[in-house]
Amino acid sequence: MPIEIPTLNVIALAPQIVVVVTALVVMALDISLTDKRVVGYVSLLGLAAAAVVTFALLGGPAQAIQQMAVSDGYALVLNLVFIVTAALAILVALGYLDERELQHGEYYALLLFSTAGMMLMAAATDLIVVFMGLEIMSVALYILAAFNHRQVGSGEAGMKYFILGAFASAFFLYGVALLYGATGSTNLHAIGEWFSPDRGNLGDPLALVGLGLLLIGFAFKVAAVPFQWWTPDVYHGAPTSVTAFMSVGAKAAGFAALVRILMVSFDQAFTLDWQLVLAVLAVLTMTVGNIAALAQKDVKRMLAYSSVAHAGYILVGVVPATMTGVKGVLFYLMAYAFMNIGAFAVIAVLEHRDAIGTALSDYAGLSTRKPFLALAMAVFMFSLTGIPPFVGFWGKLYVFRAAVEANMSWLAVVGVINSAISAFYYLSVVVQMYMRTPTDETAAAPALRLSGPVVVTLALALVATVVLGLWPTPLVNLTALGIFG
Amino acid sequence: MPSDYVPILIYLLVATFIAAFALVLPHYLGPRRPNPAKSDTIESGKLSYGDARRRVPVQYYIVAMVFILFDIEVLFFYPWAVLFWDLKWYGLVQIAIFAFLLVESYIYIWKKGAFKWK
8 A cells, every 4th residue: 555645834834843943953052052141042043033934924825734733824923922922031031040040051942842832732723733732832831830940939830830731631632532532533624614504513512521621721721710720839939930931821822722723613612502601711710810819918929810810801802702802812912921021020130039029018119229120010010900001901902892792791891890900909019119118128138130131121021011002003913914724 | 402411421420330340349259369479569570579669869760761762762763664665755854853853862961961870
């Protein structure tokens, strides 16, 4: 029997390949160089190259590789989200790791592999490829969370993330197995065809249980209630540069694959049977995240709960399963990348060794000690609350508008109420920075040093948050390209 | 429709029942005639000695991990070797990429000192 040689359209995965090759180069440099910061800069160059390739493909025809992955507008726009996330996280890490004597080449290699996994999840059109991307991303993140080997909290974060993440992967795989059993395929388009109304398979219980299990897997990755329990411990224990990366990257990757699966494969099957469930999850996620964040005395932990709440806001955009919702989600993820990594960059500066310096009281009077740092943090907090004219406002506007258009105004109302609740804890950071005098303790704390890369991160995030807030048109136009091919 | 889910409920009940059945019944019905050889630990026919709770040099962990990795990865070469002529250049290029990745990781862990027993 002759073997049919498959044709591989490598262009479809070009951005991912660029990132992986960069990671390999980083590994080679890691064993030959002593100054590991160079490795970090090389990673940035690689990400820039991946961005160039992504832009070159953007707007062109969608390229597919073996019905396994596709480079359509949706995948490419998300690639840009991941590249921005990874680049900002590397910039934060360059200074952060130096101060803690953790500057190792592995960090950048793992971060790049993780990014490649995220990009694969966004491009995947087959559940098996989604799972591969999920694992490539997660395994690297488990190690990164435990990267600060001198600190028990970091090891605990890695261990918790690993064990619970493995559980979530198992749920996801079980869902894939049930879907395969019901529909006879793991391909997203084939599953979508199986559900087409004339085939009479809508409401098939086995497939819907499969979808339910997939939802559990994704809810874990994006930190949605009731699978959010790991979030505070992992985000708080992991090195701040890693938290910045995974709070945005893993969330974006989870939503990337979830939205594509819902839109391409389930569509009507989802709206009939699972939409209400996901809507309730969105409400719970927002509310639980915000209320838990209110009680936090530690800014890093507070932002971990705020990240849960943001998963809820993004779910509001996912629930309607319309193209307006998809664009809203894309906009939100890009906005979230800038403002959230910016906020974590400020935390990384204030944090001394051994996770001291992240308490709310440590921010007292920051405006007099470091005016630039306080200003940046204030902008990020306003933006995360969703106060105009910052980019976070538009993100919320677009996801809530999608809910209103889909006749789910009540969901948008809950979202707005939750934003009002969140203002309390976001603004309490601003109050600390601008209206409290430094305590004796903070005054005695070692002077804050702003390393070059961190200043660049803060400047980039600040400019993006403000400029895209005042003039969101370019980002709106970009998300308009985010169509499925 | 909730009634559509009834088969899955039945399926779950049957699965639970079978699992419990297969564990509980042999316990009561099966004959038990233990002897020292039967009760001993089994590890591929090797005779056991000492206690399992003893110290193992931590370096062994890395060696074992590396061994597993390379042991499994060699498996990919067999199907390729069997189908060498059928896969033509496609197979050669694919396996070359794979071998390159393997060699790079090998050099990487070597230079990182994974093979040093210090």
